[in-house]
Structures are given as structure tokens and as C-alpha cells.
Amino acid sequence: MTGPVIYGRVALIGLGLIASSMAHAMRAGGLAGEIVGYAKSPETRAVARGLFCDRVTDTAAEAVAGADLVVLCVPVGAMGAIAAEIGPHLKPGAVVTDVGSVKQAVVDVVAPHLPPGVHFIPGHPLAGTEYSGPRSGFATLFQNRWWLLTPLDGTDPAEIARLRHLLEAMGANVDEMDVARHDLVLAVVSHTPHLIAYTMVGVADHMRRVSSQEVIKYSASGFRDFTRIAASDPTMWRDVFLTNKDAVLDVLGRFAEELFSLQRAIRMGDGDQLHAYFTRTREIRRGIIEAGQDTAAPDFGRAPVQPKEG
Numbered sequence: 001m002t003g004p005v006i007y008g009r010v011a012l013i014g015l016g017l018i019a020s021s022m023a024h025a026m027r028a029g030g031l032a033g034e035i036v037g038y039a040k041s042p043e044t045r046a047v048a049r050g051l052f053c054d055r056v057t058d059t060a061a062e063a064v065a066g067a068d069l070v071v072l073c074v075p076v077g078a079m080g081a082i083a084a085e086i087g088p089h090l091k092p093g094a095v096v097t098d099v100g101s102v103k104q105a106v107v108d109v110v111a112p113h114l115p116p117g118v119h120f121i122p123g124h125p126l127a128g129t130e131y132s133g134p135r136s137g138f139a140t141l142f143q144n145r146w147w148l149l150t151p152l153d154g155t156d157p158a159e160i161a162r163l164r165h166l167l168e169a170m171g172a173n174v175d176e177m178d179v180a181r182h183d184l185v186l187a188v189v190s191h192t193p194h195l196i197a198y199t200m201v202g203v204a205d206h207m208r209r210v211s212s213q214e215v216i217k218y219s220a221s222g223f224r225d226f227t228r229i230a231a232s233d234p235t236m237w238r239d240v241f242l243t244n245k246d247a248v249l250d251v252l253g254r255f256a257e258e259l260f261s262l263q264r265a266i267r268m269g270d271g272d273q274l275h276a277y278f279t280r281t282r283e284i285r286r287g288i289i290e291a292g293q294d295t296a297a298p299d300f301g302r303a304p305v306q307p308k309e310g
């Protein structure tokens with residue numbers, strides 16, 4: 001399938017799961033004239049050159065030269081240094097966006113390095129898998145997934161509309177949100193759940209009485225989903241917690257209160273409280289399925305995605 005080119009030259013900085021998925025989706029839809037890429041390691045650059053980039057450069061500065069759209073696809077902790085490097089090399093009128101899972105921290109470290117005349121539109125696709133790296137991407141990753149944009153005051157609406165057009169052409173549903181709101185919402189729906197998954201897998205590991213064999217053998221229950229989430233990239237998630245600290249600590253405080261309340265209900269044998277609580281949470285799950293954000297299939301619609309060869 002080919003369509004009208006939306007950006008003549010797109011530069012992807014960082015060439016892992018998100019960037020490679022974007023490249024596959026843009027290529028499938030004929031949405032970019034040329035896709036240029038840069039990543040830290042020569043190994044990743046070599047894979048990207050063969051798999052999904054038209055051109056790969058040895059520096060981020062070279063990659064962004066002449067680009068109409070620059071997408072920062074590196075871990076949140078690396079965004080500032082990249083912005084400092086590319087700032088002087090951006091084409092006047094270029095759009096810079098990012099895909100970082102935290103928004104305020106990215107705005108704080110990226111915006112100061114961008115020259116006047118460059119449009120900065122921070123963004124975040126709510127899509128991912130537990131795989132990472134340049135072989136893990138696939139064209140349909142963003143299909144029917146939210147992509148949140150958090151434009152700053154005064155951003156040219158025509159440039160926001162053009163970026164929206166690209167993201168929608170890749171299959172995403174686009175919404176706009178205030179930066180602080182984004183970080184709080186994501187702390188609730190993504191960041192804290194990841195922390196809980198990491199913790200639960202850590203707890204199982206510490207319980208030496210439960211042999212690892214048994215944990216794996218019986219993991220068809222809820223634990224399996226925890227292990228999948230807890231396999232997510234350590235660098236990315238370290239950066240998420242370090243940069244969305246306030247919102248995550250706020251949500252964790254509330255989580256601890258609820259947990260203690262349920263703990264007390266179990267200790268006191270208060271079945272009514274437990275039943276009422278679980279009835280309410282079941283309704284939330286139904287709401288997620290009705291909103292089209294998941295399926296009721298036994299594997300939650302997540303047939304394992306295999307990293308691509310190439």
C-alpha cells in the first residue's frame with residue numbers, strides 16, 4: 001500500500017522497538033519520502049540499514065540534517081544529550097517529536113536546545129511489547145492504539161495537524177493532553193502497574209520454597225502476565241521511574257492504602273468487602289474491553305510477537 005508522502009525526510013534517533021515499528025508502518029503506507037536513522041551502537045545501525053532505514057548515519061547531527069520530521073526514540077534519560085547535539089543542525093521549520101513514556105522530563109531537557117523556528121510537539125504512543133531493539137518492530141504495532149500528543153502553548157496548529165495525520169496514517173488514535181496530566185495518567189495506567197509486576201516477580205524469586213520449576217509450570221495464571229511485563233527493557237523503565245518520580249510516588253501511596261485495606265479484609269475474614277471490591281474491578285476490565293483497548297481472549301489477545309529476523 002502506498003499513500004501520499006506526509007513528510008519528505010524523517011529522521012529517527014534511536015532505532016529500537018518504537019522507531020523500527022514507525023519505520024515499518026511509514027514504509028508500508030508510503031508516508032515518508034526518505035527514512036534516515038541513527039542509534040548509538042554500530043550493531044543496531046547495521047541492522048536498521050538492512051531492515052527499515054533508507055540511510056543510516058554515524059552521528060545524530062548528520063541524521064537530522066535536512067529532515068522535515070525528527071523523532072526522538074531513545075530512552076528518556078538520553079533525550080537531553082541528543083537534543084543538545086542535534087539542536088544546531090535542525091532545518092528551520094522542522095518538526096521535532098519524541099516517543100518518551102514521560103513527558104514533563106522530556107520537555108524540560110529537550111525544549112531548551114531547540115532553535116526558534118523549529119516546532120517541538122512531544123508525544124507518546126501507548127503501544128509496546130516486552131521486546132526491544134531494531135529487530136523487534138512491526139508495522140501494525142500502533143494499530144488502534146492511542147498516541148498522545150502534549151503540545152506546548154503557542155505551537156502552530158497546522159504542524160500539530162500534520163503530525164496527527166502521520167500518526168493516524170500509521171493506525172493510531174491520536175489525542176492531545178496537558179503534559180502534567182499525561183504523566184499522572186500514565187503513572188496510573190502504566191508506570192505503577194509495571195512496578196508492581198517487577199515487584200511480584202521479584203517476590204516469587206525470593207520465595208525459594210516455591211521452586212522456579214513450579215512457578216513456570218503453573219504460570220498460566222495471573223503470574224504469567226506479570227512475568228511478561230517484568231521482562232520489559234530495564235533501561236527504559238529505570239528512566240521512567242527516575243523521571244516520573246512524583247506521579248508514581250503519589251499513585252504508589254494510594255496503592256499501598258488500598259492494599260492494606262484488602263490485607264485487613266483478608267485478616268478479618270471480611271468476604272463482603274473483598275467481593276464488593278472485586279465486583280468493581282471486574283467492571284473496570286469490562287470497560288477496557290468495550291473501549292477496544294484489549295480483548296476477552298484467554299491470552300488477552302497477546303499472541304507472542306516474535307522478534308523479526310533480518
Ligand code: NAP
Binds near residue numbers: 015016101126
Ligand atoms: P529500545 O528498543 O530499547 O531502543 C532504544 C534505542 O535507543 C536503541 O536503538 C538504542 O541504541 C538507542 N539509544 C539509547 N541510548 C542512545 C543514545 N544515547 N544515543 C543514541 N541512541 C541511543 O527502546 P524502545 O522500546 O523503542 O523505546 C524508545 C522510547 O520509546 C523510550 O523513550 C520509551 O520510553 C518509549 N516508549 C517505549 C514503549 C515500549 O513499550 N517499549 C512504549 C511507548 C514509548 P542501541 O541499540 O545502539 O543501544
